[in-house]
Amino acid sequence: MTLKKIIEDNHCIGCGLCKSISPAQINFSENSHGFLEPSLLENLPHNAEAFISEFCPGSNIDISLAPENKEDYMWGRIKKIGKAYSTSSNTRLAGSSGGVITEISAYLLAKGIVDSVYHLKSPDEGPFTFTPGISNSDDEIKKSVGSKYTASPTLLRINELLESESTKKWAVVAKPCEISAARRMVRSAKHLDENNFVFISFFCAGLPSISANKKLSSKIGIPPEDVSSIIYRGNGCPGNTIITSNTGRQASTTYKEAWGNTLGRDIHPRCKICPDGIGLDADLVCADAWDMDDSGYPSFSENEGFSLVISRTNKASAFLNGMIADDKISWAPYESSNIQYAQPSQFYRRTTLVSRILALKFLMKSPPKILGTGVSKIIFAAGLLTNIKAFAGMVKRQWRL
Numbered sequence: 001m002t003l004k005k006i007i008e009d010n011h012c013i014g015c016g017l018c019k020s021i022s023p024a025q026i027n028f029s030e031n032s033h034g035f036l037e038p039s040l041l042e043n044l045p046h047n048a049e050a051f052i053s054e055f056c057p058g059s060n061i062d063i064s065l066a067p068e069n070k071e072d073y074m075w076g077r078i079k080k081i082g083k084a085y086s087t088s089s090n091t092r093l094a095g096s097s098g099g100v101i102t103e104i105s106a107y108l109l110a111k112g113i114v115d116s117v118y119h120l121k122s123p124d125e126g127p128f129t130f131t132p133g134i135s136n137s138d139d140e141i142k143k144s145v146g147s148k149y150t151a152s153p154t155l156l157r158i159n160e161l162l163e164s165e166s167t168k169k170w171a172v173v174a175k176p177c178e179i180s181a182a183r184r185m186v187r188s189a190k191h192l193d194e195n196n197f198v199f200i201s202f203f204c205a206g207l208p209s210i211s212a213n214k215k216l217s218s219k220i221g222i223p224p225e226d227v228s229s230i231i232y233r234g235n236g237c238p239g240n241t242i243i244t245s246n247t248g249r250q251a252s253t254t255y256k257e258a259w260g261n262t263l264g265r266d267i268h269p270r271c272k273i274c275p276d277g278i279g280l281d282a283d284l285v286c287a288d289a290w291d292m293d294d295s296g297y298p299s300f301s302e303n304e305g306f307s308l309v310i311s312r313t314n315k316a317s318a319f320l321n322g323m324i325a326d327d328k329i330s331w332a333p334y335e336s337s338n339i340q341y342a343q344p345s346q347f348y349r350r351t352t353l354v355s356r357i358l359a360l361k362f363l364m365k366s367p368p369k370i371l372g373t374g375v376s377k378i379i380f381a382a383g384l385l386t387n388i389k390a391f392a393g394m395v396k397r398q399w400r401l
Ligand SMILES: Cc1cc2nc3c(=O)[nH]c(=O)nc-3n(C[C@H](O)[C@H](O)[C@H](O)COP(=O)(O)OP(=O)(O)OC[C@H]3O[C@@H](n4cnc5c(N)ncnc54)[C@H](O)[C@@H]3O)c2cc1C
Pocket: 094, 095, 096, 097, 098, 099, 100, 101, 102, 103, 119, 120, 121, 144, 145, 146, 147, 148, 149, 150, 152, 154, 173, 174, 175, 202, 203, 204, 205, 206, 207, 208, 286, 287, 288, 289, 307, 308, 343, 345, 346
């Protein structure tokens, strides 16, 4: 798929990969729907178009070479699963769920398992979007703690990693679609060794727009032009969303209000056809370990913070075992059969994905190429009626676009 077609079909998630490899030919800015998107300043050379077609998460989703992911079609390969939190009370409190991704990143660096961590950092381009950076110290890693529920191009500096010395060891933290693209790029780069990389991700229900973030700030009483910073989660789990103005005034709202009623209602169209919101291609993936209420749905009740942690490779299980032995994380067993109840939206999205893709094809639109995600094997888990509704919902949404 060409870059132009990816954008026209609304498949561009704004990861920044294309801008990273062709900085002179591509401009990158917010579009009219509040998402970040590339635009061509001049035609791309043929090899750049081919590279983007192969690795752009809006064009090609290929998890078929993922390490041993075939065993559990619903939740991907599970080598080790638990409910965990960082034993540093600061990191646990500042983290989105249990601060586990931050603690792991710091541990990998401290133990020399990696030389640097590539992840999203604080915003340099205004409060509503975050840009990626490279952390080489515990302090830098800890400043990047927490979920950023807004358009953020994690792969905007991925060229630095792809052009790095062959012996350099990296941890990469990114959304599932970005991790899958990053892993495949590393695998295809002849001078790099995939074994020198640790890919870390999280469950992802979709990327909210910058417009939704502005709407949220207005709703809670700080005009978007006065916003200086947003902390989406923390100080407990799920924790409140806190927005600070340029004059230091703070306004806050609950996670349920921020995500449930505003941010989660304006997610990118590409996320609606995402076959992998669960980090199938990561070495390790974290999620919220929501408790369930009496009806069996997540209660979102406030607690000190726990992350659901899934290791998908032996490499990740080994460093998790090291962290438990060194008392860096507290660990309790978790039954994989509970994921469906703690994460009902992920269950719904994966088991109805085929119907939503069929709806796109019915409307003569081209979906991205999707390989190896297991979604065709689990279509019957949601039932026929749910899939018919998913098909109809997708058709309706596309007509509105
Ligand atoms: C857009 C989005 C949707 C999500 N949807 C779900 C969901 O449906 N179910 C669920 O259980 N969990 C979801 N999460 C994940 C959840 O919010 C926590 O991030 C996860 O539980 C890990 O928490 P932690 O305390 O271990 O991570 P922390 O220690 O707080 O570390 C978070 C790490 O993630 C990185 N990060 C944060 N936001 C982004 C981003 N937008 N893009 C790339 N990297 C980022 C940070 O830089 C940091 O390195 C979502 C997160 C995001 C950003």
